[in-house]
Amino acid sequence: MVRKTYSTIGRTTRRKDGVSKVTGREIFASDVVLPQMLHARVLRSPYPHARVVSIATAEAEAMGAVCLTPSDCPAWLYNERQVSIPEKTYRDRTVLPETARHVGEGIAAVAAKTEALAEQALGQLAVTYEPLPSVFDPWEAMAPEAPRLYKDIFLGDVVLPIERNIACFREMREGEVEQGFRESDVVVEQEFRTGRVYHHQMETKGVVCRPEPDGGISVWPTAQSIHNVRQLLGRIFNIPLSKINVHRIPIGGSFGSSIQMNTCIAICAALALKAGRPVRLVLTREEDLYDHCKYPSLIRLKFGVKKDGAIVAGEMTTVVDIGAHNIQAYPLLGCMAGWFVSLYRMPHMHFQGTAVYTNKAPACAMQGYGNPQVSFAVESLIDVIAERLNMDPIDVRLKNYVGLGETFWGQGPTVRSVIRSCGVEEMLQKGKDLIGWESRNRPEARSGRFRRGIGVGRSFHTSGTGAPMSGEVIDYSTALVKFNEDGSVDCLTPLMCHGGGTLEALTKIVSEETGVPLSKVEISPADTRSTGYDVCTHATRGVYCGGASARRAAQQARGILLQFASRILEVNPEALKIRPDEDLGQGVIYLEGAKGKSITVGEVAKTAQIKSWGTAIAVVSHRQVNCPPCFVTNFIEVEVDTETGRIRPVRAVAAVDAGTVINPDLAAGQLEGGLCRGIGLALLEDTDYDPRSGALTCGGNITDCKIFTALEMPLTEDVATFFAETEEPSGPFGAKGVGEAANNCTAGAVANAVANALGLRFTDAPMLPEKVLARWTDYLREKRGA
């Protein structure tokens, strides 16, 4: 296809927030300092399950500390995530609980003049606990005699009894799965596991809250959605939303860890309201490790296929250990079904998902929201099918993938839309050439200590959660665009940038639409009082959904500006165009073919101001009616050391179909980063608990809950990235997302590469050296025995 040419879209430019980041001038939540500010610390339960009988605060208060205990807090149960519609929101927690349900759960808090004083005051709180029996394994938790975390919680406004610690259960069927398996020539089935990976965003969660004289509160939080923070604080503390102002502030990495309003925000707000002074609360790394992790997965997956490789039936059963709180398990199970059914066509399908409470840190969304877990299982089993049918794994994928014109419901059963752009085949073909797929041998051809293998994995993510009909998930964005009197443009949006360049993309979209050079388009500081609602920067929706609202606002503001220009130039406004003039630093409004009929944007805006015609300004609230998949493909070559069990990825090709790519350099950076986090999921990362104490075995140290350092990261050189040449008709200038997609297929590609290297398949991640070595040793023994 022929790509459209744009003045700004698709150009590599110097990112606007670059200078503030490299010179240390970027201010994060933990850097906010206010006059009279107090510092807070939180007392956390040493028990995985215990009733808090009493908390004596007298000694801490005598030191001048402000103390917060459960009795100071509203009793209203909340769910920190506000993305689902209310009747699908499970509410099981309070600001501070009367029963701690995992080690590290906050049960009291203090605020004092310095952090050191707060720490000392914390030591003076005298707590009496009544330890309760606890459970850490989801299967044990479902046993009738298991300790119960909850008797009941709320689903929306309805009391929901909790039986056998099952937080929620979802089942979905299409066709007749048993009949499908009967009609299949080959049936393959395996169990897969991924770990409870910690987000490991470099900035620990933090917040500053300032109570206001009108009874309201101002908040500077680590957050992916300022509006959801405002709504939740308003509901918990019974404050009108008009008196709550939540400021957007840069976030030091997120990966899903702040989709929800972090619990420290509610604690800090309660402390600030009690103290009548600003309070800052920043989590230590240990506290952050106990705050959230990725949803782990136990997936039993079964496919039935015809001899020609066509999938007839698929069945997935999953049990998810959600930890002590149900943040978003219900939509997670819907998405896991969606990820499963939207990768490959299957006339007959059956999905069953069970989310189970345990006395561990609560799990939440982390880059991919169940998709890396599901894609690990599906992509592994697709290779097993290829092996059984003696087919090329790429051919099995090409035969079955869900593509152009087909219905897709990645974000769960209520978010159905039709695929209108698809680069799956292009990525498989081009990636195959780049990695040298044709030279790929069978494992039997290898010998020696170091064995190499090549694997492929593909996946996708959705660009947002919109669809023609509104469903279980809220999804729309609001943006304001205005022309300033010197010809520059402001864009106001509550959207966040997590580092990947979302707001940078918005400036390009607005620049392209208004015709004003990029150097004169800026994103304004945003807070909840001055912006319309935006659900959250999550679900890979920033550019596709947020960008679409900004483009529409820019279109409308441009229309107003051209009306003003038409008065000056005496030309029909619909005949006028705008082009950027980099030398002038202005957009130039002109009538094509008519010399002299031109004027700069700045002159028009200034004239409109002087003559009191008004400002060219527009606000748009917009929901995307599609939910296009951004497809992704990884080809990875690994080298396995059969003497140590160490797996080392040595070469990779990472590709995405993001439609029109708005920031090519930043999108390539997203692909590389996602690839590396996917490798972490596959090979290294998990959080382990001591079953006696319920505490994390890493002791809160990130060197013991490892991520790769620069020295250990396998792929820092031989990585090729490319973009499929597609254009999404419903996206702003043809764009879709990249974000989460970037890590969704990596673990599957690694597993397939290892299987190609050794002839041995690993289905439980992380594939740690000790695990690999033990299995390899057994495998050799069996082979010799045979």
Added chain:
Amino acid sequence: MTTYPVRFLLNGTPVEVDVAAQDTLLETLRNKLWATEVKNGCGKGDCGCCAVLLDGRAVNSCLTLAVQANGKEVVTVKGLGNEDDPHPLQESFIRKGAIQCGFCTAGMIVSAKSLLDENPRPSPDEIREAVSGNLCRCTGYKKIIEAISDAAPKCSPSD
């Protein structure tokens, strides 16, 4: 609580601050001297977000006591350059896409500066080793290593 006066040069400016014996350089820089460019990612020496140059060598300021800085020179990322006159490393980090969220960036650039002062033409492996105490979750390090390689020939120790 007993405090001790500590004097040092912070980004070329003499500063004097009263600290307790157990106060870390990180706490002192952030809370008493408002050097918020020095980030706290763990407080335990695991992540490197708080790296500063102490007499020219990169140290984790969370593992350095404030009193250890007495009489010395402390340079943070702000001391390397600013928006009008960025250090070549700062410029390369922007141009090569070595920044995403930006939280590790200040410490990462400081460690890179310390490396280039000792080894003006490091190999990629030497760069990897030099910044192995600085964790980054966003990038996968590829573009960071490229940015440091790219900046090396443009740097002189006086930068």
